[in-house]
Amino acid sequence: KAGVTQTPRYLIKTRGQQVTLSCSPISGHRSVSWYQQTPGQGLQFLFEYFSETQRNKGNFPGRFSGRQFSNSRSEMNVSTLELGDSALYLCASSFVARGSTNEKLFFGSGTQLSVL
Amino acid sequence: AQSVAQPEDQVNVAEGNPLTVKCTYSVSGNPYLFWYVQYPNRGLQFLLKYITGDNLVKGSYGFEAEFNKSQTSFHLKKPSALVSDSALYFCAVRDLTGGGNKLTFGTGTQLKVEL
Numbered sequence A: 001k002a003g004v005t006q007t008p009r010y011l012i013k014t015r016g017q018q019v020t021l022s023c024s025p026i027s028g029h030r031s032v033s034w035y036q037q038t039p040g041q042g043l044q045f046l047f048e049y050f051s052e053t054q055r056n057k058g059n060f061p062g063r064f065s066g067r068q069f070s071n072s073r074s075e076m077n078v079s080t081l082e083l084g085d086s087a088l089y090l091c092a093s094s095f096v097a098r099g100s101t102n103e104k105l106f107f108g109s110g111t112q113l114s115v116l
Numbered sequence B: 001a002q003s004v005a006q007p008e009d010q011v012n013v014a015e016g017n018p019l020t021v022k023c024t025y026s027v028s029g030n031p032y033l034f035w036y037v038q039y040p041n042r043g044l045q046f047l048l049k050y051i052t053g054d055n056l057v058k059g060s061y062g063f064e065a066e067f068n069k070s071q072t073s074f075h076l077k078k079p080s081a082l083v084s085d086s087a088l089y090f091c092a093v094r095d096l097t098g099g100g101n102k103l104t105f106g107t108g109t110q111l112k113v114e115l
Helices: none
Strands: A005-007 A010-013 A019-024 A031-038 A042-050 A053-057 A064-068 A074-078 A087-094 A111-115 B003-005 B010-014 B019-021 B024-026 B033-038 B044-050 B056-058 B064-068 B073-078 B087-094 B103-105 B109-114
Touching (some): A005 A087, A010 A019, A031 A074, A042 B103, B010 B019, B024 B073, B044 B056
Parallel strands (some): A010 A111
Antiparallel strands (some): A019 A074, A031 A042, A087 A111, B019 B073, B033 B044, B056 B064, B087 B103
């Protein structure tokens, strides 16, 4: 099976612009989560989608948004970029069986976003 | 709120020696604990998890972790370290607030294994 695929791998933007990142989960995985990784803050949860519905959200401003499509692919969008948004954005998918919890996450290699 | 702490930013060990990467947790209710590893320029890879049952959990690449409820710890261990084990290790706990499959991660421990 192909792993979690994130595109693009690298992105350079300027302040005030917006950006869209893409994530294709492992086939059969319906849960997709997004995390922001920075040297100072570590890994911070952004949001999780399951069957096209957001079912959990982290403590990020409304500039950060996401969505999931019927094929489970997900996108996240950051509007009005700030310098502090420079980070590695990681997408993770998991297989959620009925009645199951605590499924392990499979991570993509991430999108490195630099805001100048 | 659920949280985990990794008290060491970096751990250095000689190849062939045993290694321990420390993690303590704070949860309300039963803890669901994980270890992940991150190699340079890569995403995280799952190593092992503790949900219930035996306190010693065996995982990938020869790693194991010991769950200790009285000390609220979940330390990662390996009997004999390899240079290729050098990477960034994260402890995580399932965050039960809001539902879903959200994990709260520790700050990470850089493991350096030297010849």
